[in-house]
Each structure stands twice: as C-alpha cells, then as structure tokens.
Amino acid sequence: MLAGRGQLVHIDRDEHGVMEVIDDQFTRSLYFGTAARQSSMSHADPVTLVLSYTRAMLAGLLFQPRPREILIIGLGGGSLLRFLAHHYPRADITVVEYRQAVIDIARRFFRLPDQPRIRILHEDATGFIHNPAQPLYDLILVDAFDAAGLHPGIACEHFLQACQQRLRQGGLIALNLWNTDKISCRAHIRCFENALRQRSLRLPVESRNNLIVFGAPHLERLPSRRALQATVPALKQQLGLDFAYLHRQLRRHNTLPLQWLFN
Structure with a gap:
C-alpha cells in the first residue's frame, strides 16, 4: 500500500x-x-486529462485531427477513452487490455463510458493487432504499462510493424515510453523507427519520465507550419488542450524541420 x-x-x-x-x-x-x-x-470533471503524458499523447491530433476509428492499447483507468469518447462522439473506439482485473476496476471506479461504439476487449494486444479481421485505424495510442514498466511485447519491431499495417491512409501511431532507462528507451525508439521505416517525432513530457514518440508512415511529408498553425486554435477550441504549447514542444525537440522527417 x-x-x-x-x-x-x-x-x-x-x-x-x-x-x-x-x-x-x-x-x-x-x-x-x-x-x-x-x-x-x-472528481469534478472525469473527462479532463489530469496527467500531462496523456495530453502529450494527443499531440498527434495535430496531424490527424478527425479520427473516425481509434485503437487504444492499454486501458489503465480509462483517461484517454473517456476524453476521446466525449470529444469524438462519432468515432468508433476499441480498447485492448490484457488484464481482466484492470477492466473490472476501471468499470467500477473510473466511470468508463458505456456505448455501442466503444469496445473494451480482454485480449493480448500482440494477438489482436495481427488479426486481419480487425478494421484499419486513424489513430493508434499505445500505452501498455505494468508495475515493471512497458509491456515487453509492445515495443518490439514485429508488433509495431503490425500496428503500422493496421493504419488507414493518413493514420498515426503514438507510443508512450518510460524515459528513465535511457538505453532501453533508445532501443525502443530504434525498434519503432525500424518498424515504420522512418524517423519518429519525439515529445518528452515535462516533469515526468515519459517520452512520447509519434509515427505517421503513410504521409510523405507533414503539413506545413502554416497549415498546422491553422489547426492549432481549432483543436484547442474543440478539445480544450493547449495545442499551441504541444506544437512548440514538438518543434523544440525535433531538430530537423518537420517536413523532412518523412522524406
């Protein structure tokens, strides 16, 4: 305790x-x-994102602002699910969680939305993502941790390649990494970039040990600065997150111009 x-x-x-x-x-x-x-x-607003790393994971909405099909790997207390279900009422959302006890706790104590368009599956994500019967996704959020850290099957190249294959044209993957062990974190980033055959966007989370990496393998180049700046205020108004700050942080922590990352 x-x-x-x-x-x-x-x-x-x-x-x-x-x-x-x-x-x-x-x-x-x-x-x-x-x-x-x-x-x-x-307690006052269950939809709001309390932890900064969850807000950072949604920086990917800058590049995919209107997801219709969302996959979340790792349920936890359901923060990302509550937020996305509220703000994207027409999106279909699938959550894959390998611990039934976590699903039971989240349902009982964390006010999970209960709607036909939301699926919460007790399943190993490595088996789920290789199933060709599953749909293609606009947004895949990988946040699969236990007490020991990142689930060992999640950051491997084989799994991430399968995630890439489940993306719809223009889709994006966000992977939450634990940044304390620098050697392991760098190895995970290499696996991510090898799987997607591209450089990743990296977003360290201030005051926490999380590092979020993003990949959008179907894009030949990212939107221009002007296009992103037009997207920022619209997303902030819709979702209430500080996308101007997230945009600045992405540029700060990725030394090459964003348009070059996918060449």
Whole structure:
C-alpha cells in the first residue's frame, strides 16, 4: 500500500501484481503497487486529462485531427477513452487490455463510458493487432504499462510493424515510453523507427519520465507550419488542450524541420 498518497478506496491482486485505487481531495488514481500513478481522474470533471503524458499523447491530433476509428492499447483507468469518447462522439473506439482485473476496476471506479461504439476487449494486444479481421485505424495510442514498466511485447519491431499495417491512409501511431532507462528507451525508439521505416517525432513530457514518440508512415511529408498553425486554435477550441504549447514542444525537440522527417 502507498502510505500518504490519500485514501485507499480499493485494492486487488491478480497474477501480474497489485492494483490500488486511491483518492485524494481532487483526483482518483490507479496504482500498480508502485509510487507511479498509472491513471488519474478528476472528481469534478472525469473527462479532463489530469496527467500531462496523456495530453502529450494527443499531440498527434495535430496531424490527424478527425479520427473516425481509434485503437487504444492499454486501458489503465480509462483517461484517454473517456476524453476521446466525449470529444469524438462519432468515432468508433476499441480498447485492448490484457488484464481482466484492470477492466473490472476501471468499470467500477473510473466511470468508463458505456456505448455501442466503444469496445473494451480482454485480449493480448500482440494477438489482436495481427488479426486481419480487425478494421484499419486513424489513430493508434499505445500505452501498455505494468508495475515493471512497458509491456515487453509492445515495443518490439514485429508488433509495431503490425500496428503500422493496421493504419488507414493518413493514420498515426503514438507510443508512450518510460524515459528513465535511457538505453532501453533508445532501443525502443530504434525498434519503432525500424518498424515504420522512418524517423519518429519525439515529445518528452515535462516533469515526468515519459517520452512520447509519434509515427505517421503513410504521409510523405507533414503539413506545413502554416497549415498546422491553422489547426492549432481549432483543436484547442474543440478539445480544450493547449495545442499551441504541444506544437512548440514538438518543434523544440525535433531538430530537423518537420517536413523532412518523412522524406
């Protein structure tokens, strides 16, 4: 248990480890037996994205602002699902989570939306992504962590190649990496870039140990600066996220001009 983190609401355990739901004054959070918050939900506004890394993962909407088919790998407390289901009411959303206990906790304690267009599947993502019967996606968000870090099958080249093959024309992949172990993080980035046969966009998350990498393999070049600047205020008005800041951070942390990354 995590002393001093707030009020323990629920504790459970499966073959993969401990899961704790803890409330403080403002948020409800999911922990996997460590000090790292896996997911947080605001008591006052469950749709808002509390953790900065979830907001960073959606920087990819700059390049794919109108996803119709969304795949989320890793449920946690459902932050990305709640946000996207609310702001994209016509999108079909599939979530793949390999721990049934996490799905049960998220449903019970984290106000998951329950709509016909939303599928939450208890399945190993490596098997799911290789199934040719699954649809093509406009946006794939890979956020699959447990207490030990990134799920070992997720950042391998074979899995990421299969993700690339499940993208619709103009689709984009965002992968959440844990940036503490620099050697492993660099290896994951190499696998990502080898799988997609391109450079990635990299977005470190300030004040956290996350690094988000993006790839859009069907684009020959990214939109111009002027086109992106036109998109920024529209997305901010629609979603309430600071896309101007995310845009600046993408340019700051990617030294080549964005238009060159996909040549």
